[in-house]
Amino acid sequence: MTQLLQVENLETKFRTADGKLPAVRNISFSMDKGETLCIVGESGSGKSITSLSIMGLLPPNGEISSGSIHLADDNLTEKTEEQMERLRGNTLSMIFQEPMTALNPVLTIGYQLREPLMIHKKMSKKEANQSSIALLEKVGIPNPKEKLSQYPHELSGGMRQRVMISIALACEPSLLVADEPTTALDVTIQAQILDLMKELQTELGMGVIFVTHDMGVVAEIADRVMVMYAGEVVEIADVESIFEDPQHPYTKGLLDSVPDVDGDVQDLNVIQGSMPSLDEEISGCRFHPRCPFATDICKEKEPPLFGVTSNHSSKCWLQEVKTNGEPNAIARS
Amino acid sequence: MPATAEIDNKNVKKQPSNNRFMKTVKSVIKNKLSAIGLVILVFIVLAAIFAPVITSYGPNEQDLGNTHLGIGSEGHFLGTDNYGRDMWSRIVHGASISLLVGISSVGIGLIGGIVLGLLAGYYRKLDGIIMRIVDLLFAFPGILLAMLVIAMLGTSLINVVIAISIWSIPGCARIVRGSVLSIKEQEYIMAMKSIGASDVRILFKHILPNCTAPLIVYGTMRMATTILSTSALSYLGLGAQPPTPEWGAMIAAGQNFMWQAPHLAIIPGIAIMLTVFAFNVVGDGLRDALDPNMDLNT
Known part of the structure; x- marks a missing residue:
């Protein structure tokens, strides 16, 4: 497998009235072509900011303060805005959470679908129309020709998300960032959209970064899983390891808090406490105030990313005992 | 086959926009005043x-034997003025002048x-400068501003257009800025950025x-407002010059004969009043039809 994306020591900060606050703290990961990497975590864990950093679409007060993002041979952090414009929609693309608001209400589906084709492939309107019909067919929309002249409000949520996907995939990107694309949809539609995405992924051979907080979706679609907490990567592993053999207490907590519908009536397990705010300085491990296994060293020293196996690592001092203190800073290279 | 496909496409395409237009017209007509x-x-x-x-006479065609004819005279149903020019012809030609001036100055102003x-709403850095200039224009009484511009450029209808367009800019800029401020935060703008659309493309398209x-x-x-101001400026002698059949200028010329032939001043006055009234009530109707509960955002 060839490597598609390599993120190294990425740190994203936000300028606020209280100074610059880091939302993403020094994270590193990589992914291969055709792979699906799920980023999971609570709200505010920095998963969306990580994906926006990759897209170069941070809000005006956000900036990548250090680190690098390599997509194939390009270093995205060194690109100018115009160069990024040429890449966005072409080699990397994004789909959003809310299909209700991610399409312009006053423009037709066809108009919005033609945009990436006309921007990147310099197609004429007529050519773009032909391609749009093919694209809509590909994402399973019936009567694509009619749909082109319809407005977003005439389509259902699931249909709109399909349209969003077809817009994002119009130029066959090598990396697709999906920021909770199924959260706003009901479960049956969710399953359809996930199937569609898997299908298109195999067809186009693209890498997918899938941001979600739904462990069910993770189990469905992920090849590898990256768990984020308070702007840091706490555990990264292939999907089987995460579900069968989670190492980090936070990952265990996340999995425990998924209700078991088959079991007897039981209390819902929750992780006690709440996510620290961006400016909260916590000595040692950022999770230790909420961690049931916290020891003295957790309060004093920040743990490195320990390798559990060759492609499973966990940022927790509990691993030190198991691995005899051999930190493995980047899980996979 | 491709030919029919294209026709199909066109038909499908036209329908929704037609529907929306017809829907708007219908809801404008629903209000009786707007319908009138x-x-x-x-x-x-x-x-x-x-x-x-x-018209059977030119607007500037003089007939010195038939001056000051009253309303309902034979051949001149709105009478003639002090040079024997047909009032009906002058009013009708005046309408085209008023509409042209109105459309062009509103167009330029828009x-x-x-x-x-767009610039002020989208770019925070430009917002301060542009909106202060707009505030400055707002603080200036419109007709005074127009007179100032005409004093600098000279009296002519074209300069009236320029003056009034400048005066139309600030209101429009404010409306657009306000809309842009809320629209630019929408997710669909982010989505357009994520497919690599440039700022210019996002702003205009x-x-x-x-x-x-x-x-x-x-x-x-x-x-x-524009038609009214044009007439006001012409009435003051700053706009259209005689013998142009401009309504305001006609009132100015007609008021000298207020006692012998009151219709010379009253008819163009009514013409102005009706036009301004019509635009205002249609504007009201359009606002009710388009603005608050229009299904633009559903």
């Missing part, structure tokens, strides 16, 4: 377009206002279409 306004407007526009066809409003409803209303209302 619309009828008057259509009449004025048709009269202006077909002015040479529906273009200027849209560009400034994706944000501007969302501002059209308030702009249509503003433009219509503005037509009324």
Whole structure:
């Protein structure tokens, strides 16, 4: 497998009235072509900011303060805005959470679908129309020709998300960032959209970064899983390891808090406490105030990313005992 | 086969926009006052377009043997003025002047206002400068500003257009800026950025279409103000010069004969009043039809 994306020591900060606050703290990961990497975590864990950093679409007060993002041979952090414009929609693309608001209400589906084709492939309107019909067919929309002249409000949520996907995939990107694309949809539609995405992924051979907080979706679609907490990567592993053999207490907590519908009536397990705010300085491990296994060293020293196996690592001092203190800073290279 | 496909495409395409247009017209007509306004407007526009066809005398054709003819005279049903010129012909030709001046100055004003409003709303850095200039223009009484511009450029109808367009810019800029501020935060703008659309493309092709409803209303209302101001300036001798059949200038000329032939001043006055009234009530109707509960955002 060839490597598609390599993120190294990425740190994203936000300028606020209280100074610059880091939302993403020094994270590193990589992914291969055709792979699906799920980023999971609570709200505010920095998963969306990580994906926006990759897209170069941070809000005006956000900036990548250090680190690098390599997509194939390009270093995205060194690109100018115009160069990024040429890449966005072409080699990397994004789909959003809310299909209700991610399409312009006053423009037709066809108009919005033609945009990436006309921007990147310099197609004429007529050519773009032909391609749009093919694209809509590909994402399973019936009567694509009619749909082109319809407005977003005439389509259902699931249909709109399909349209969003077809817009994002119009130029066959090598990396697709999906920021909770199924959260706003009901479960049956969710399953359809996930199937569609898997299908298109195999067809186009693209890498997918899938941001979600739904462990069910993770189990469905992920090849590898990256768990984020308070702007840091706490555990990264292939999907089987995460579900069968989670190492980090936070990952265990996340999995425990998924209700078991088959079991007897039981209390819902929750992780006690709440996510620290961006400016909260916590000595040692950022999770230790909420961690049931916290020891003295957790309060004093920040743990490195320990390798559990060759492609499973966990940022927790509990691993030190198991691995005899051999930190493995980047899980996979 | 491709030919039929194309025709199909066109038919499908036209339908929704037609529907929306017809829907708007229907809801404008629902209001009786707006319906009356619309009828008057259509009449004025048709009269202006077909002015040479529906008159038997030129607007400046003098007939010194038949001056000051009253309303209902034979051959001149609106009478003649002090040079024996046919009032009907002058009113109708005046309509085309008023409409042309109105359309061009509102048009120029809208273009200027849209560009400034888009820039101010989208780029935070430009916002301060542009909106202060707009505030400055707002603080200046419109007619005074127009007189100032005309004093600098000289009296002519073209300079009236320039003066009034400058005066139309600030209101439009504010409307557009306000819309842009809320629209630019929408997810669909982010989505357009994520497929690599440039700022210019986003501003004009994706944000501007969302501002059209308030702009249509503003433009219509503005037509009324513009026509009124043009007449006011011409009445003061700053706009159209005699013998141009401009309504305001006609009132100015007619008021000298207020006792012998009151219709010389009253008829152009009524023409102005009707036109302004029509634009205003149609504007009101459009606002009710387009602005608050229009299904633009559902």
